Amino acid sequence: MRVLGVDPGLTRCGVGVVEGVPGRPCTLVAYYVIYTDPQDELPTRLLHLDRNLTDLVAEHSPDSVAVERVFSQHNVRTVMGTAQAGAVAVLTAARAGLPVQMYTPSEVKAAVTGSGQADKAQMTAMVTRLLRLSEPPRPADAADALALAICHVWRGGTRAKVAAAARKGGYR
């Protein structure tokens, strides 16, 4: 199962691709950060993001895409940029015919570190360990995108296991 995770942001958008099966360590395929210039107009920035995401989806042919679900933050301006970038990510995946799953930051933290309150450093450390990397992925946006992808592989695993258990038990 190959998953492309997106940590949406208008200025920096993290993208992480991992491969794995539920209950086993995932393997790193690639990670990227797509930058857009804050000096550019919004149409130019969204178009740049859309083209780069479309290219990465085509290049890596993931089975599904995981995108961080945006929640209210203190800075409304930041929330808006994140919501706009997230919408582009979701739409790009949907246009490619891929299933899209959204996770809140605390769901991802809980899946990867065991705690929904984990900080950035702890998340990066766990992603580095789980993917058996010699160095932590930088910048943090890339680590967050990889964490999202890992979370989705494992959660997909949970669902697959439940489905398997249901079949085994003779009921669906």
Place this chain on the structure above:
Amino acid sequence: MRVLGVDPGLTRCGVGVVEGVPGRPCTLVAYYVIYTDPQDELPTRLLHLDRNLTDLVAEHSPDSVAVERVFSQHNVRTVMGTAQAGAVAVLTAARAGLPVQMYTPSEVKAAVTGSGQADKAQMTAMVTRLLRLSEPPRPADAADALALAICHVWRGGTRAKVAAAARKGGYR
């Protein structure tokens, strides 16, 4: 000059198409409201919005697109849906190679009614009068989209006039 205006919303997205030249009354071409089902997942909703907007842009071949610029509101959930729908509208226009201009609600109100504090009823009344319609466009999302399009024709007119004056004066 044909302008397609978009009043972005995830549940109801207003679209208005007008034709006109600066300093003269505009003519109504068409207006629509694109609905998406709140019960559907976000990818389905954004895809539905993208497809409908893409079809309307192809059908009406506007010279440019005007989209309402989203600002902070009290309800963060509403802001997010509006930001997501707005991002889809901006991206759809940019992908079609069209220039996109964004206006704040008060810029549109000031352009159409002369007051940045005009209420919904006043806006609808002015749009009805300016387009010489026998009945007010319903629902209000459609009237707002038409107001955006009228605002853009007139503002484009201002810029065109400035450019013309500059050429006339022998400097650019």
